[in-house]
Amino acid sequence: NxxxxxxxxxxxxxxxxxxxxxxxxxxxxxxxxxxxxxxxASSGAAVLGAPLNHDFCVISLSDLMTPWEKIEKRLQAAAVGDFAMAIYNPSSHRRKDYLQRACDILLETIEGKRPCGYVENIGREGTRAVTCTLRELRDREVNMFTTVFIGNSETEILGDKLITRRGYQAEKGEKAE
Structure with a gap:
């Protein structure tokens, strides 16, 4: 068969x-x-612009198969490593505060004005993309159909797009025009 x-x-x-x-x-x-x-991570990044255009990691906040202590360590390591991040499973009925908890962990290392974004219902009717700062993200309500993007130190919000520069100008110390 x-x-x-x-x-x-x-x-x-x-x-x-x-x-x-x-x-x-x-x-x-x-x-x-x-x-x-x-x-x-790929389809949501395309909706937002290009937030994963350099080194990045994908982290799930679901503790159904991974203990929360391990998720915390992964978030800390990604923040210290200056990775752009795609965050899966940011909230559920049982885990309403997990995105807030994750943002609190990231805010220990990353500045509150760090560009971020999220996309709800990727590829479905009602797709919605939002850009914001890490501090603003902390207080947003999202659901299981949302993928969250945390920028790295080179990420910018250009218009309504979340863009992580690849380094062409950054390597030369220049700003993108």
């Missing part, structure tokens, strides 16, 4: 590909083929 398992986004990024490989190990005669999709 041929069977297709379809999930949203990319099956290998917070998706079902790893589970299928784990289950597939018990059935070596079964062929598994993962076809890449577009994850919310």
């Amino acid at each position: 041929q069977v297709a398992l379809i999930c949203s986004g990319d099956a290998g990024i917070y998706g079902l590909a790893s589970l299928m490989y784990e289950l597939g190990a018990k059935h070596p005669e079964t062929e598994l083929l993962v076809i890449p999709g577009i994850t919310a």
Whole structure:
């Protein structure tokens, strides 16, 4: 039989590909083929502009499979490393304050005026993109259909777009015009 398992986004990024490989190990005669999709980090970044245009990381705030203490360490490391970030699962009915908690952790290292943004309902009806600062983001209400973007030290809000410069001018000490 041929069977297709379809999930949203990319099956290998917070998706079902790893589970299928784990289950597939018990059935070596079964062929598994993962076809890449577009994850919310990529599709949401395109809606916002280019916030992940340099080194970045993706962090989920869901503590269903990862202890919150580990999530905290990852947020701290990303802040110290000056990574742009895509944040998945920023809130849920049970975890209403997790984005606020994450912002508080980031604000220990990152300035409050750091450019950020978020996109709700990426690729769905009602897609909405918002740019703001890290301090403003702390008090925003978002849901599970939202991907949050935290800029790095080179990120700017240009008009209504969130842009992380790749470094062409930055490496020369020049500002983009």
